[in-house]
Amino acid sequence: MTSAADLDTVLGKAVTILRAFRADDQTLPLAEIVRRTGLHKATAHRLAQDLAANRLLDRVEGGYRLSSGLFELGMRASLERSLLEMAMPFLQDLYERTHETVHLGVRDGHDVVYVAKIGGHRQAKAPSRTGGRMPLHCTAIGKVLLAHADPALRAEVLSAPLVRRTPHTVVAPGLLRRQLERVKEEGVAFEHEESALGLVCVAAPVFGAEDEPVAAVSVTGPVGRFRPETQVAAVRAAATGLSSTIARRDRLR
Structure with missing residues (x-):
């Protein structure tokens, strides 16, 4: 869970506007930005204009949307960028093996x-998107990361309210x-229509040099066509290959 920005500073208010955009948002009207942030309308308008001038937001018909400038900044983040560069061959190979959505x-x-x-074109519509986020407890990737995480983090997640995204979301801490x-x-972890109806998924962890979970790889497909249990070996192979690549890189440093 990300920490709240400091609304007593201009930077904090600007960050609050950027964080008001959710994974499934395309465009937000100014009124909705004001509602989500609690900022005064004049302040929100001025800061949104400043963010647009700096290519962090785009002014479009109907309001504002996140700009490609944010993507460019994100791609400069060293951890995610190097991880993505190492992972891409394994992700592409996994997609060629399954022809389903790979994350x-x-x-x-x-x-x-x-x-x-x-x-590809035949994939079922999934709520995920690059740069988007979902709760750990309702996704296969989240479950596999949570299972291998520090016990304190698991206890923290299990003691917090678990949001029910679909009728199948597991919200009982004991279960x-x-x-x-x-x-x-x-x-491996499975998800059966827990983050979105009609989708099932299998995920495996990617470990760093110290055997800590640094990421996870998954394959997602639609109920009725995709059987995640048949892709366990392929997902494990991709995750293991990426783990080995990370370990080899770290040994050469």
């Missing part, structure tokens, strides 16, 4: 942030705890 995700607080998403124990034993 690479990392943990940020209590959320998964999607670093990459690969999919989720048992699922995480099984994930750690089996090395």
Whole structure:
């Protein structure tokens, strides 16, 4: 869970506007930005104009949208950029094997942030997008990262309210705890329509040089056509290959 920005500073207010955009938002009217941030309308308008002038927002018909300038800054983040460069061959190979939607995700607080998403024309519509985020407890990537995370983090997530995104989302802490124990034993996590109806998923962890979970790889497909249990070996192979590449890079440093 990301920390709140300081609304007593101009920078904090600007960051609050940027964070008002959610994963499924395309355009936000100024009135909605004001509602989500709690800023005065005149302040929100002035800062949105400044953000647009600096290519962090685009002024479009109906309001504002996040600008490509943010993507450029994000791609300069050293960890995610180097991780993505190493992961891409494995993600592309996994897509060629499955022809379903492939994700690479990392943990940020209590959320998964999607670093990459690969999919073709036949993929089912998924709520995920590159740079977007979802709660850990309702995604296969999130569960596999949570299962291998520090016990204190698991306790923190399990003690917090678990948001129900669909009727299938696991929101009982005891049941989720048992699922995480099984994930750690089996090395993969499954999601069955827990983040979005009609989608199922399998994910495997990517480990760093110190055997800490640094990311996870997943394959997602539609109920009825995709059977995630048949792709366990392929997902594990991609995650293991990426883990080995990370370890080899770290040994050469």
